[in-house]
Amino acid sequence: MADVQEELKQLREHLPAWVEASRLHAAKGKVAGYIPELAGTPANALGITVMDASGECVTVGDCDLNFTMQSISKVFTLLLALMDRGEEAVFAKVGMEPSGDDFNSILKLELVEPGIPFNPLINAGAIAVTSLIAGSGPAEKTKRITAFFSRLAGGRPLVCNEAVYRSEAATAYRNRSIAYFLKENNVLEAHDDVEEVLDVYFRHCAIELTCAQLARMALVLAHAGRDPLTGEALIPSRYVQIAKTFMVTCGMYNASGEFAIRAGLPAKSGVSGGILALVPNRYGIGVIGPALNRKGNSTAGVHLLETLSQHFGWSLF
């Protein structure tokens, strides 16, 4: 690997052309329509921020676009749940394996014993993890999640996009089915009100940010839980190790193997078209490209990350 200054120089030079080349791949994808409020997002948009440990950024494309975290939030609710409850309690409720199914699948909850979700980065697992966040009720849990995310994103308070939240909450028949099934399987416990758990889940999925804020969150993970800009230890390194491992094995859903082969970086995507990725000890990366492939990942965003990783030899493997 070249040194950081050399890589940043090359990024400044080549990234605009790489973004335009990857943008062409947006035509192969489709903006998520099952959350009605997301359907109006510009399909052709593509933006990226790469941030180094000193906070220096290379930002190209449609980075002014605010977008909701959606499934990217699952990495950070997992981290908060681990900090609140510890490993043993969390992994009593979710497994550690890729599911091999779509992110919103309910299938294995009935087929496999015990009926706990396969991992925390699919919807079923993330809903279970959300139930573990400490707090006296949904409002306090949401407040703690938002404060934690905001701190990782650099300090400016992040807010929930109310329109996206309402749109998802009003139409989430599948997630509701999953959550009630989790209750039936005792993954959600007697004291867990299913609708309250779902409400916290929809709200953290609808937290809105920019590529630069996403890159900053990724940067903390790239530095084992310490914010390199402030020196503050924000997350225990063991939990970051767990989260990064899940990002490699399950972060791009049922395309995680392919992404590991082509890019070889810990990453997490969301149905808004956002992708968080990181190069350990080097960069935090935030990408937005709303058109998705069949597996729910940004077509242009995936292409762009693969291009960068292959050019710079960033693969971990």
Ligand SMILES: NC(=O)CC[C@H](N)C(=O)O
């Ligand atoms: N893949 C995703 O980003 C899924 C998140 C979305 N809020 C859902 O539960 O369906």
